[in-house]
Amino acid sequence: MTQDEMKRNAARAAIAFIPENSIVGVGTGSTVNHFIDALADNKHLIKGAVSSSEQSTARLKALGIPVLDLNHVTSFNVYVDGADEINPQRHMIKGGGAALTREKIVAAVADTFICIVDSTKQVPVLGQFPLPVEVIPMAAAYVSRELVKLGGTPFLREGVITDNGNVIIDVKGLSITDPLTLEQNINNIVGVVTNGIFAHRSADIVLVGTASGTQTLR
Numbered sequence: 001m002t003q004d005e006m007k008r009n010a011a012r013a014a015i016a017f018i019p020e021n022s023i024v025g026v027g028t029g030s031t032v033n034h035f036i037d038a039l040a041d042n043k044h045l046i047k048g049a050v051s052s053s054e055q056s057t058a059r060l061k062a063l064g065i066p067v068l069d070l071n072h073v074t075s076f077n078v079y080v081d082g083a084d085e086i087n088p089q090r091h092m093i094k095g096g097g098a099a100l101t102r103e104k105i106v107a108a109v110a111d112t113f114i115c116i117v118d119s120t121k122q123v124p125v126l127g128q129f130p131l132p133v134e135v136i137p138m139a140a141a142y143v144s145r146e147l148v149k150l151g152g153t154p155f156l157r158e159g160v161i162t163d164n165g166n167v168i169i170d171v172k173g174l175s176i177t178d179p180l181t182l183e184q185n186i187n188n189i190v191g192v193v194t195n196g197i198f199a200h201r202s203a204d205i206v207l208v209g210t211a212s213g214t215q216t217l218r
């Protein structure tokens with residue numbers, strides 16, 4: 001089975017967790033694209049979607065799924081999103097697709113975060129995947145110096161501007177043994193919008209696509 005088939009299987013398994021007549025939060029990325037496709041086959045289940053990126057919004061709309069403004073939604077049950085890495089505590093690194101800030105916002109409103117991944121995303125300790133940090137452009141050099149003080153090696157992601165008009169700094173060389181503290185410490189640097197550690201808002205349910213089927217972890 002290919003990695004993409006494992007992603008698709010995890011994504012399709014998420015449909016079973018969506019309550020009837022609900023609003024669903026939709027993440028961003030190649031795994032989520034499979035979820036959006038599955039959602040298009042199950043439109044009768046939902047009233048609409050809240051989206052975490054322009055990319056997902058375009059795909060949802062193209063498939064005829066109504067996209068609602070988060071400011072007009074007070075609560076909803078389920079947020080479905082992928083991850084770049086996930087550890088056994090269900091903390092994640094996200095933002096490989098530069099959508100981390102809107103993802104964190106939509107996830108904050110949702111009751112339940114369902115993470116859909118293929119098994120290559122499972123790690124014992126976060127940090128092999130460079131940690132994305134969304135930064136106000138004029139603060140990029142300052143924030144980079146502060147990230148060095150935290151033990152990382154920062155690289156500006158060339159040619160990428162986020163949906164919010166900001167830049168992404170990818171941080172290599174961090175062994176993230178205390179995700180809760182590092183998430184907070186990086187977010188405390190002036191000029192950082194948010195970083196891709198999802199520890200304060202971790203996943204509630206993980207659907208892992210493996211070569212031998214899809215596993216559910218809670």
Ligand SMILES: O=C[C@H](O)[C@H](O)[C@H](O)COP(=O)(O)O
Pocket residue numbers: 027028029030031032081082083084093094095096097098099100103
């Ligand atoms: O900004 C992007 C998101 O955090 C994605 O959920 C993450 O990068 C995983 O993407 P994919 O499903 O393409 O591996």
